[in-house]
Every structure is written in structure tokens, then in C-alpha cells.
Amino acid sequence: MRRRFPAPDERGSKLGDMNDLSSLPPLHQVPIALADRSYLIDIGHGLLDIPPDYALPQGSSALVVSNETVAPLYLERLKKSLAPHYRQVFSVLLPDGEAHKTWESLNLIFDALLSLGCDRKTVLFALGGGVVGDMTGFAAASFMRGVPFVQVPTTLLAQVDSSVGGKTAINHPLGKNMIGAFYQPQRVICDLQTLDTLPERELSAGLAEVIKYGPIADMAFLDWIEQNMDALRARDSGALAHAVGRSCEIKAHVVGQDERESGLRAILNFGHTFGHAIEAGMGYGVWLHGEAVGCGMVMATRLSMRLGLVNSDFLQRITTLVERAGLPVQAPVLDASDNGARYLSLMRMDKKSESGEIKFVLIDGHGQAMVRGAPDTVVSEVIAASCGL
């Protein structure tokens, strides 16, 4: 039976007419329906200027977690907005980068919480990309056995994916995102204006997670991305708003049905089995997460082709789109002496693996995804072809 994803509304076309995009109310709100853990994703321009009557989790104090790159750009503005909501607003800055998604950085959050006298009524705010968001969420899940938190994502990747759905984690040298918890934020505030300062390479990395939603769920969205890739890379505000809005709608729909990934949610990992192996194998931070996912989607599409699920035209379609997003499509060699074995051993660590059998998210070329194993010989051929060997 085919899954149905609700159709988008018309917001993308309305956005193009707006001249003054600052301090506007949310252009779009996406609800995420999870019984008593339900929340709203607000998407708009200038949302960092949170009004005093905006519904935030109640608390005695707030701790904004950010990093040394994002804080100089947006921290004071957010703290000013939070001042009418909380008696005290603190902040803590983490070192920047995937290589710092570690116990040591996580502990900096706990050090701040405890030394500042924070308590169960303290609300955490994650101001930054997916690295800050995943670590802040994990800290919120575990500090005093759980305090409320709000995601304020400032990268495209975080706005379309990581801030939504409650996956929180840190990395382990042996595997990506291996230590973490499912823990939902109470609100997600996506200020599209923050994307203005995002480096081009990071914008491209975010586009990987936007592209992902097409082949797994919505072929009309895939067509739209193809037609609007140049506008997205040029940061057209209407195109970005549509991309963030539709991505969040699809993610909310999936997470609403399978919060803890007992089945359907795994489709959101399209490209990630290969991608996580690239990240761990190269050393965290050498390839950006989105770059590894972009290349991983090409590899997963090639595997789908080898297994007879899509044809070579569809592989070419995905490869071209990933390349147009400014992302690498040739996989890196991880081990000159036995590259295939290195990929396979890293992928066996993947959270989807069962009794050592690697599970891949494969696609059918018609907007459906499935999770399946594949013979090692076929996977090795795909790795070799993807690395140009």
C-alpha cells in the first residue's frame, strides 16, 4: 500500500511578494502530533525577536547553549528576547564542530547548569546547528532526569531535520550518534533570516537533507527541488521557506507515526548508512554530515539500482541533483588496502544493523522507501563503483 503524505499549502508563492521580511510573525506553523509531547515548529523571518506573549515553556531560568561561531551573531538577540520570559537568562558556549560532539562538550553544559544553580525549572535553548541541538537535547534529557528544551536551529540542516523529532546524541569514536536519547523539544523556532550568515558549504550540506525527502516520500517535492535548486543556492527567501516548511511537514508526519523508530522512521536515514561510515571513517568533521549524506544517497540509489529497484536514469537523476546542490558524489577511499571491508565494518556498527546484518534504506524511484539487507558482494561492488575504483 502506498503511503500518503499530506500535500503542501500555497505559502511558497505568497512569500515571494513580501518586501520587508524582518520581525514578521511565523509564516508557517507545522504541528508535530505526539500526544502529551506534541509541539509546534514555527518557521518565519525575524523569529529570534520573540515577543513577550509568545508561548514558551514556563520556568525559573533559561540556559542558552550555543557555540563560539553562532553566539557572536545571535546570542545577545535571543537573550534579550528571553529576558521578559525568565527571571534569569544564562548562556554557555561549546567549541564548534562535529569533532566536539563529545562527552567533554556535553559536560560543559552540565558544568554550567550546576555551577549556575540551575534546577528542574530551568529551560534549555539550543541556538545553533545540529551539533549544538543534538547535544543540548541530550543534556536536557538527562539533567535532573529531564528538563524542558527549545530548539532554535540556525543552519538549513537543523531547520529541515535535526531540530525536529527528538533524536539527541553525541558521537563515539567507533560510531556516529551512538550515545543519546529520544527526547522531544517543547517548541522549534526556525528563523529563516539566520540562514543569511551561513557559509555556502553549510548551505549545501543542508540541501542534502532537503533532497532526501523527495525520493523517500514526495516525488512532487523532488520535482520542485530540481526546478528550484538555483534559487535555493542563491538563498531566495521564498524558496528556502518552502523547502523548510515542506521538509518539516514530511518529517513531522513520519515522526508522528513512529517516534522511536520501530519501523517507518528509519526511511529518514536514506543515505545515512553509507554517510555515517564516511563521517566516522574520515574522522568526524572532515566531511560535513550533509556532504556524507549527499554522497551516501547516491550510493544508496546505486545499491537500489543493483538490486533492481530503480533504473540507471534514476541514479543519474539523483547524482545530478546532489551535484547541483554543491555536494560530492564520488565516495572517499577509507582504507587503501581494503576499502570495501572498512566500509562494511563501519556500517555493521549502524544502529539499524541486526545481528551484524547491515540494513539499508533503499528507494523504488516512485517516492517509496524500504529498509532491507543486501549481500556483502553487491554492497562491495557499489562501494568500489562509488569510489571510482
Ligand code: NAD
Ligand atoms: P553544525 O551544527 O556543525 O553547524 C554547521 C556550522 O555552521 C558550524 O560551524 C556552526 O557553528 C555554523 N553555523 C550554525 N549556524 C550558523 C549561522 N546561522 N551562520 C553562520 N554559521 C553558522 O552542523 P549541522 O549541519 O547543522 O548539523 C549536523 C549535525 O546534526 C550532525 O552531528 C548530525 O549527526 C546531526 N543531525 C541530527 C539529526 C537529528 O534528527 N537529531 C538529523 C540530522 C543531523
Ligand code: GLY
Ligand atoms: N534524521 C533522522 C531522524 O530524525 O530520524
